[in-house]
Amino acid sequence: MAQQATRSTSTVLAAGDRHLVGRFSYGHTPELARQVRAAGGARAWFDKQLKPGTVKDPGTGELLDWFPSLSRGPQDLFRRQKDGVEESWEVMADYQSWTLLRRTYSNRQVLEVMTEFWEDHLHVPTSADLTYTWRKRYGDVVRAKALGRFEDLLAAAVLHPAMLLFLDAANSTWEHPNENLARELLELHTVGLGHYGEDDVKQVSRMLTGYALDMYKSFEPSYRTTDHALGRVTVMGFTHPNNVADGRAATRDLLRYLARHPATAERLARKLVVRFVRDDAPASLVKELARVYLANDTDVRPVLRALVASEEFKAARGQKVRDAGHDVVATHRALDVRVTRPGSRTTGGAGQGWAAHTLPTQCQRLGLKPFDWPRPDGAPRTNDAWSSPSRLLGSAKNHWLMAGAYWPTRGVTYRRPESWLPQRRLPFAALVDHLSRELLGVPATRKSITACCQAADVSRDEVVHADHPVVSARLGFVLTTLLDSPAHLTH
Numbered sequence: 301m302a303q304q305a306t307r308s309t310s311t312v313l314a315a316g317d318r319h320l321v322g323r324f325s326y327g328h329t330p331e332l333a334r335q336v337r338a339a340g341g342a343r344a345w346f347d348k349q350l351k352p353g354t355v356k357d358p359g360t361g362e363l364l365d366w367f368p369s370l371s372r373g374p375q376d377l378f379r380r381q382k383d384g385v386e387e388s389w390e391v392m393a394d395y396q397s398w399t400l401l402r403r404t405y406s407n408r409q410v411l412e413v414m415t416e417f418w419e420d421h422l423h424v425p426t427s428a429d430l431t432y433t434w435r436k437r438y439g440d441v442v443r444a445k446a447l448g449r450f451e452d453l454l455a456a457a458v459l460h461p462a463m464l465l466f467l468d469a470a471n472s473t474w475e476h477p478n479e480n481l482a483r484e485l486l487e488l489h490t491v492g493l494g495h496y497g498e499d500d501v502k503q504v505s506r507m508l509t510g511y512a513l514d515m516y517k518s519f520e521p522s523y524r525t526t527d528h529a530l531g532r533v534t535v536m537g538f539t540h541p542n543n544v545a546d547g548r549a550a551t552r553d554l555l556r557y558l559a560r561h562p563a564t565a566e567r568l569a570r571k572l573v574v575r576f577v578r579d580d581a582p583a584s585l586v587k588e589l590a591r592v593y594l595a596n597d598t599d600v601r602p603v604l605r606a607l608v609a610s611e612e613f614k615a616a617r618g619q620k621v622r623d624a625g626h627d628v629v630a631t632h633r634a635l636d637v638r639v640t641r642p643g644s645r646t647t648g649g650a651g652q653g654w655a656a657h658t659l660p661t662q663c664q665r666l667g668l669k670p671f672d673w674p675r676p677d678g679a680p681r682t683n684d685a686w687s688s689p690s691r692l693l694g695s696a697k698n699h700w701l702m703a704g705a706y707w708p709t710r711g712v713t714y715r716r717p718e719s720w721l722p723q724r725r726l727p728f729a730a731l732v733d734h735l736s737r738e739l740l741g742v743p744a745t746r747k748s749i750t751a752c753c754q755a756a757d758v759s760r761d762e763v764v765h766a767d768h769p770v771v772s773a774r775l776g777f778v779l780t781t782l783l784d785s786p787a788h789l790t791h
Contacts (some may be wrong), residue, residue, distance in 0.1 A: 310334060311737045317342035318741055319617045320608055322791040323576050324349070325409035327630025328741035335407070346608060349410035350447055350601045357407045366401075366641050366656060367394035374433035374461070374519035390645065392426035393660060395436050396670045400659040401639060403629045414446040414600070415439070416625075417575060419671065420678035421568075422457040422489060426671040428466045433519045435671075438462035450568065450598040451559035455552055458485055461513055461521045467676065470513040474529035477505040484676045491563035496536055503535045507542065507551050523548060536561070559598050565590035569603070576607060578616045579682045585612045618790050621683040624666035626791075627695055628659055631783060634739040635702055638713040655712035665694040692789075699783040704776030717775045718766040728753065728770065729760035735778060740787045748785060755781040 311330040313321065318328075320342040325332060339345035348354060364370060369377065369391045380386040403412045419442050424431055431438075438460050445453040457463055458481070464470040467481035482504035486496045510528035514520045525545035533542045533550070538557040540550050558564060569589035573581035588610070589603050596602040607613055622630060632639070642654035660669040667690070673679040680686075701707040705714040722734045729744070732752045736744040744752075753760050755777040756770045764770045770778070782788065 310337065311741055312743060313337075313342065313741060315617065316614060319614070320346060323613075323620070324413050324608075326403045326412065326626060327633040327791075328739070329633050329636070330738060332409070332633075333741060343608070346410065347605070349408065350604065352408040352411040352447065355408050360402055360406045360408075363398055363401050363405070367398050370394055370398060370436045375517070377433050378430075378516070378519060388430075388432040389427075391432050392435060392671075393657065395426060395439070396660040396663075396672075397656055398436075399439070399670055400625065400629055400663070401656065403625070404632045404639070404659075411443065411446060414604075415443040416670075417572075418442050418446050418453060418457075420681070421571065422453070422463070423673065423676055423678035424462045424466045424671075425674055425676075427674060430519075431462050431465045434460065434462040434465065447601055448599065449559075450564075450593075450600060451556055454489060454559045455555045458489065458555060459511060459551070461519065464511055464513060464521070469508055469511060470515065471527075472505065472509045472511070473524075473527040474506070474509050477502075477509050477529055479505040481505070481508055485558070488677055490558040490567070491536070491561050492567045495561075495563040500535050503533050504554070506531070507533050507535075507540075507547060507554055510547055560594065562590065562594065565593045569593060572603065572607060573612075575681050576620075577610075577613050578619045579684075582612045585610055618786070619683075621686045621790055622788075623679070623681060623686045624663040624668050624691070624694075625670050627666060627789065628662045628698065630788065630791075631699060631702055632659075634783065634788065635779065636715055637702060640711045640713065642711045653708055653710040655708040655710060658708040662698050665698060666691050667694065695789065696780070696784050699780045700776065703779035703783060717771050720775065720779075721764075721766060721771065725763050725765045727760065728756070728758050728762050728764050731764055731770075732760075732778065732782075736782055736787075739779065739782050740785070742787055748782065748787075751785075752778045752781050 311333050313333055313336055317336060321332065321336055322328070324346060336342055336345045339348055369380070369386060372380070377388075377391060381388050403416070406412050419439060422442065424435060424438055426432065426435055438457070441456050441460060442453065445456055461470070463481065467484055468478045469481040472478040472481075479501050483501050485504060486501060487493055506529035510523050510525060512522050512524050512527065514522070523546065528545055528547040530545065531542055533540045533554070535554060538554055540553060542550050544550070566586060569586045570581050572589060573585055577585065589606055592606045593603050639655045642656040663669045667686070668679055720735060720738070721731070729749050732749045733744040736742055736748060749760055756774045758764070758770050766772070
């Protein structure tokens with residue numbers, strides 16, 4: 301056992317480093333551990349990750365080529381659905397798959413994590429009517445601004461064609477201003493309930509008139525000055541004469557005000573704490589992060605640095621349950637599963653069996669595919685939402701199917717059982733310790749070794765090798781047992 305611990309030392313980080321990396325990545329891999337060590341520790345790795353352009357990310361750009369329709373324009377996508385060539389749900393399934401693959405293989409883990417955070421906060425469901433025409437481009441905008449100023453992200457997201465389509469603002473006019481986007485802008489995207497009234501919603505809806513799309517034709521965005529509602533606007537503490545037909549500058553002033561409102565700062569701070577620290581967000585930490593947010597021109601990076609430096613964050617190890625997407629991606633990463641380019645959907649029955657298309661299905665087994673939450677408030681990220689018996693059973697099934705290389709089977713490469721052996725012969729307990737370090741980034745515990753002994757029907761001291769039944773026939777039981785443990789299901 302002592303010899304094996306030495307061989308796997310590079311995969312085990314110090315507890316504090318493992319905690320930070322676990323919260324701001326999609327799961328442990330030996331390569332990630334090496335990157336953290338090479339950077340000089342988790343904080344140095346994190347600081348580098350906050351500048352994603354400095355992080356080499358080979359291979360992720362090629363993933364887009366696997367899903368050609370994600371590069372098509374809105375008019376082309378609409379025409380293809382109208383002509384029966386490709387349905388909108390197929391395009392959005394590709395977007396879900398592409399996103400999960402990026403999370404699995406990207407070296408820019410913090411960028412991917414924060415892109416998911418903001419796509420939740422500024423949620424546009426993939427199932428909403430017509431949003432498929434712009435949804436991938438919307439995600440690109442969020443990713444590009446995920447580690448910058450919230451003020452910039454808010455304006456880009458709220459006025460994006462995908463958001464305009466989702467919340468019925470694509471043809472809102474001075475005669476008939478639609479209040480949907482205005483309401484969610486206040487309630488969900490910025491200040492939150494209790495900080496505005498119904499008249500504020502009406503005033504914001506007037507400000508958002510004029511933005512339009514060429515519906516059912518090109519779907520190209522435009523601004524129609526004749527549709528903009530003129531007249532003085534008062535929203536909470538914001539006032540504007542709004543006396544110019546082109547109201548875009550006035551709208552940006554309003555969004556700037558909302559992004560910098562103390563209630564928005566507190567709302568975003570609380571959401572970050574719930575997501576990355578613990579569900580019962582400590583009021584003192586929320587207050588401090590809100591202060592940092594306002595003091596730094598709404599830049600999220602100083603806020604994240606303050607969050608990971610806080611004592612509350614350091615004390616929250618293992619207190620968050622992985623949600624569906626995190627579990628699926630972390631399982632692919634832990635097992636070192638290599639997904640390859642899929643064949644066409646017509647090959648083998650609507651793409652069934654191609655690994656690149658099955659990641660969203662695996663998420664659905666746990667309760668929710670990415671971006672499928674139908675309401676505008678984004679999917680829940682608290683522990684109680686992901687701690688049901690059905691979720692645990694779904695996770696166990698996914699773990700078993702992948703650990704045993706049973707499914708998916710097309711367009712995927714699994715590690716051969718003997719490749720998990722660190723040496724030709726070793727006691728079973730030493731093998732479990734090695735596997736725990738490789739899969740989970742932690743040494744095996746007495747409980748995990750005992751559980752694996754029971755799963756594989758072998759004693760801890762029995763010597764195993766490539767031809768031993770434990771390796772040749774029952775290794776999937778061992779891998780699944782480790783993946784079903786709290787060390788993998790929480791972070």
